Amino acid sequence: MPDYSKYFNNAILRLRATDLSNNRTSFSNTLEIPLKYSLIYPNTFTPNGDGLNDEFFPLGSLGLISRYHLKIYDR
DSSP: OOOOGGGSSEEEEOOEEEETTTTEEEEOOOEEEEOSOEEEOOSOOOOSSSSSSOSOOOEEEOTTOOOOOOOOOOO
């Protein structure tokens, strides 16, 4: 499984405030927060044997996860 953890180490936040009385919006500076854990499940994969997106698995900081079980249901 490829290691994608380097792409999910930080969250970048920015506050937006809007004054509804005069419809003015202001933004704060960005704040970068390190994430201790991060887990993302892709919403697609293409199991056609071309070597690109052939497997479906979670991405992110998986260092503390040693085993998982995933069930996919069709509506």
